[in-house]
Every structure is written in C-alpha cells, then in structure tokens.
Amino acid sequence: MTVRSLLSILADGKFHSGRELGDEVGVSRSAIWKHVRRFEDGGLDIFSVKGRGYRVPGGLELLDIERIQQGLLPEVKVLIKDPDLRLSIESTNELAMEASQRGDCHGRLFLAEQQLAGRGRRGREWVSPFARNLYFSLVWRFEQGVAALEGLSLLVGLAIVRALEKMEIQGVELKWPNDLLHQGKKLAGILLEVHGEASGQCQVVIGVGINVEMPKEVSEAIDQPWTDLKTITGGVVSRNQLLAVILNELVVCLERFDKEGFVGLVDEWQSRHAMQNEAVILQIGDEFVEGVCRGVDGSGALLLQSAAGIKAYHGGEISVRRPV
Known part of the structure; x- marks a missing residue:
C-alpha cells in the first residue's frame, strides 16, 4: 500500500519533499529515496531537485x-x-x-x-x-x-x-x-x-x-x-x-x-486491413513466399494470391511484411 500511496501523491506532477512524502505514507525519507530509485529503474521519469523534492513531469494517471x-x-x-x-x-x-x-x-x-x-x-x-x-x-x-x-x-x-x-x-x-x-x-x-x-x-x-x-x-x-x-x-x-x-x-x-x-x-x-491487395512477403520458418494479399477468409486465414492461385495461410509462426 505504501508504494501505491506514494505514486498517488506524485501523480499530481508537483514537487513534494522527501519529508512530506515520508509523513504522508508513514515511512522514512531514506525509504522514500529507495522507492524513487526503483521507480526510475522501472522507466518512470522523476525529477529530483535539492530543497524542493521530487516530481513526475506532466503528472501521472494511475490505473483505477x-x-x-x-x-x-x-x-x-x-x-x-x-x-x-x-x-x-x-x-x-x-x-x-x-x-x-x-x-x-x-x-x-x-x-x-x-x-x-x-x-x-x-x-x-x-x-x-x-x-x-x-x-x-x-x-x-x-x-x-x-x-x-x-x-x-x-x-x-x-x-x-x-x-x-x-x-x-x-x-x-x-x-x-x-x-x-x-x-x-x-x-x-x-x-x-x-x-x-x-x-x-x-x-x-x-x-x-x-x-x-x-x-x-x-x-x-x-x-x-x-x-x-x-x-x-x-x-x-x-x-x-x-x-x-x-x-x-x-x-x-x-x-x-x-x-x-x-x-x-x-x-x-x-476494410481496416493495412496490407489489403498489396504485394507482401510471408516468412514461414526459413521459407519466403511472395504474392498479393487478398485479405482473410471466414476462418481468419490470410489469403495470398501468387502464380499458383490463391492459398489460405493460417496463424502460427508466420510473419507478413511488405517487400523492401
């Protein structure tokens, strides 16, 4: 609960001193510093200014x-x-x-x-x-x-x-x-x-x-x-x-x-398909297959048109990309 309470205070984007934060969540200033370091290691951007404390630039919306x-x-x-x-x-x-x-x-x-x-x-x-x-x-x-x-x-x-x-x-x-x-x-x-x-x-x-x-x-x-x-x-x-x-x-x-x-x-x-009717390359393991993407069928399989006709490819380890 201490961690979420601390984040909730910092979420407003304003400066809060280590003493203020410690008093609010009931831990020492040293514990606050350790929590802040962990947040930073996790990718959260926190400004620290001597004499002013800590703030999250732009604030933070926590999931609720x-x-x-x-x-x-x-x-x-x-x-x-x-x-x-x-x-x-x-x-x-x-x-x-x-x-x-x-x-x-x-x-x-x-x-x-x-x-x-x-x-x-x-x-x-x-x-x-x-x-x-x-x-x-x-x-x-x-x-x-x-x-x-x-x-x-x-x-x-x-x-x-x-x-x-x-x-x-x-x-x-x-x-x-x-x-x-x-x-x-x-x-x-x-x-x-x-x-x-x-x-x-x-x-x-x-x-x-x-x-x-x-x-x-x-x-x-x-x-x-x-x-x-x-x-x-x-x-x-x-x-x-x-x-x-x-x-x-x-x-x-x-x-x-x-x-x-x-x-x-x-x-x-x-209607929202990024590669509809475009030339694409399918990679299936070490195999590459070229053709024109004709969308999907009722089972969700990808339809690829090539010289051999239209073939359905089902999911799995298949990747699709445009030719370079």
Whole structure:
C-alpha cells in the first residue's frame, strides 16, 4: 500500500519533499529515496531537485479499478469479474494463465502498471515503461473447443480499432494476425494463449499491449518502427477511459464470436486491413513466399494470391511484411 500511496501523491506532477512524502505514507525519507530509485529503474521519469523534492513531469494517471468500472456498460460490467490490478509483474498473461489453470476464470481481468517480462509473437519482448502504456489480459471461456477459435485474434484487433474510433482516434489499421498499426508503425499487439479441450470447454487468455505514451528514453529497446497514442492524437489519452471503451467493444464482440464465429466480420476487418491487395512477403520458418494479399477468409486465414492461385495461410509462426 505504501508504494501505491506514494505514486498517488506524485501523480499530481508537483514537487513534494522527501519529508512530506515520508509523513504522508508513514515511512522514512531514506525509504522514500529507495522507492524513487526503483521507480526510475522501472522507466518512470522523476525529477529530483535539492530543497524542493521530487516530481513526475506532466503528472501521472494511475490505473483505477473504480474509474474503469464506471466507464463500463451495465451489460459488460456484470461480465467483468474480480479485476486484479498489480503495480509491477512479469506478465499479465502469465498471471491469467496460472489463475485459469486453477479453475474457471471466465470474465476475469488482469492488468498492471508495468510488465517485467511482457512478450509478443515469436518471443519478442514488449517494452513496458511504468504507468505509461496499457497492459491487460482478459480470460474468456468458450464451449466449442480450441478448433472453434479460428479468427479470434482478428476479432480482438477489430474490437480495439472500433474502440479507438469511438474515442475519435482515426487511421489505425490491422496487420494480420494480431498487430495494430498507424502509418505503418506498431501501436498495439495481441497475444492469445489457450488451454482446454480440442472439442470441449476451453479458456482463452486475451493479452493486449497498447502504446499510450512511450517515453523516448526507453524506446531504443524497440526493434521495429513504433508509435503511441500521444503521438497520434497530439494530446493525453486517459488509460482508464481507454480500457473501459475497449472492454465495452471487446465483450460485445466476444459474445457475438461465441455464437457466430468470425465469418460475419470479414468485410469489416478487411476494410481496416493495412496490407489489403498489396504485394507482401510471408516468412514461414526459413521459407519466403511472395504474392498479393487478398485479405482473410471466414476462418481468419490470410489469403495470398501468387502464380499458383490463391492459398489460405493460417496463424502460427508466420510473419507478413511488405517487400523492401
């Protein structure tokens, strides 16, 4: 509680002396200094000025379960159960998987201010500065088995784009199978992990990472072109509002997917597809396949047209890029 209380005080962006902070949270000035050093090591920018104390430039919006729940539609709020908010953990997906393997976690939400071992597809590290981006995992139960989940990652991406458009954030596109781009730069990623029966009940951990306000000093660790919502909008985007709007869209989409699958959303997904009808190269292990991307089919498979005709490629360790 001491750490979150300290962050809540610093969140106003004003200077606070070590003595003031210590008195507020009930620890010594030395303990405050140690906490501040840990925050800095985690990527949080804190100014320290002798005689004035500490401040977070521009302030800080911490995730707040109550504020998030206030933004949920009534029919969505009843389905989001026991939100689990942590300051710093290895991975929200890891936490969600552990919980779901112990029992039914349908509708449980796991979120964190920072992930120390967040990851994307193909084992890539997800850079995670403290309290600047959005990292969450939602567990959802499906009764039709793993085989019925084709197209789920595409649906999740579409739900996020819908949410961003409701917040008047335009121009975000989808990259098969689970990335969101803006002007060709990565904005967000999705990582699905499943356990359960091939033809029976299973639980899916839907992990999402969105760059909201990526500090420049930590961006050097990112090995691909990237962007964030602050760059796109030119202003501050509330992470609490963003998560609520995403959950409102995502839960509605998941309910529909459970009944209808992805097939009814193909046209809408393709209307936001970053590489629709463009020349692309698919990398499948050590193999490279060139062709023109013709979108996706009702199962969410990528359709590639080449001299041999149109072939469907399903998810897995396949990467898609434009020719250099």
